[in-house]
Amino acid sequence: MKRLVAGNWKMHETTRAAQRLASSIVASVRELDIGPNVQVAIAPPFTALAAVGAALAGSPVLLGAQNMHWEDDGAFTGEISAPMLIDLGVRCVILGHSERRRYFGESDAYVNAKLRAALAHGLLAIVAVGETNEEHDAGIAGERVVAQTRAAFDGIARERLPEVAIAYEPIWAIGSGRNCDPDEAERVMSTIRSSMPGLEGSPILYGGSIKPENFGAYLALPNCNGGLIGGASLDAGAFAELVRLARDTAPG
Numbered sequence: 001m002k003r004l005v006a007g008n009w010k011m012h013e014t015t016r017a018a019q020r021l022a023s024s025i026v027a028s029v030r031e032l033d034i035g036p037n038v039q040v041a042i043a044p045p046f047t048a049l050a051a052v053g054a055a056l057a058g059s060p061v062l063l064g065a066q067n068m069h070w071e072d073d074g075a076f077t078g079e080i081s082a083p084m085l086i087d088l089g090v091r092c093v094i095l096g097h098s099e100r101r102r103y104f105g106e107s108d109a110y111v112n113a114k115l116r117a118a119l120a121h122g123l124l125a126i127v128a129v130g131e132t133n134e135e136h137d138a139g140i141a142g143e144r145v146v147a148q149t150r151a152a153f154d155g156i157a158r159e160r161l162p163e164v165a166i167a168y169e170p171i172w173a174i175g176s177g178r179n180c181d182p183d184e185a186e187r188v189m190s191t192i193r194s195s196m197p198g199l200e201g202s203p204i205l206y207g208g209s210i211k212p213e214n215f216g217a218y219l220a221l222p223n224c225n226g227g228l229i230g231g232a233s234l235d236a237g238a239f240a241e242l243v244r245l246a247r248d249t250a251p252g
């Protein structure tokens, strides 16, 4: 399966800084000559999508969004729809990130509605799942992520599953510098893989304090097909190094 390396810039960078960062990432990715088996995406804030899209034009780096609404249009103040994103050249979207679930009341039902919309519009969705520190300590990480995964895919045809990536992001590992032990991550990712028929074809990413020093250990895991990267995606040099690691371990 292809490798996928996706950068989540979160609420960072104004338009000019975003365009500069995207241009340096494009330059490094061009140099790396990633080939057909590595996909790279960056998801800037909505306000920087147009500027970053211009910087990515003609490059293999996909433009991503960090969220979207499930309706195409309507009275939803402050929201952004799939057709609006596609209009700006967006090709992929992160759904159900734990920060959205935790701070903005994003429920499993919302994630499911958004995933249906993403599929209807041909966007590559990256659905994020993960357990809290308490759930981790209680030994129920597997149970939590399986529940989130099944809820996200509820009612979606099995044949569509390979078009969706799942990011396993233990919440306690996000932005904490405390990355999950790779063997433990593999156990959870293999639980996700076997939680529904059809997921054998879906890329599964690890996310949570990925850095050039630890990414190789995840890429070596049988059920890890790439990474969802926060902090390190804001540093063009570090992000390029992560892409290089994905290229060097890509199949074929």
Ligand code: PGA
Binding pocket: 008, 169, 173, 174, 175, 176, 207, 208, 209, 210, 228, 229, 230, 231, 232
């Ligand atoms: P981090 O964030 O790499 O900064 O831990 C990952 C994420 O939230 O997607």
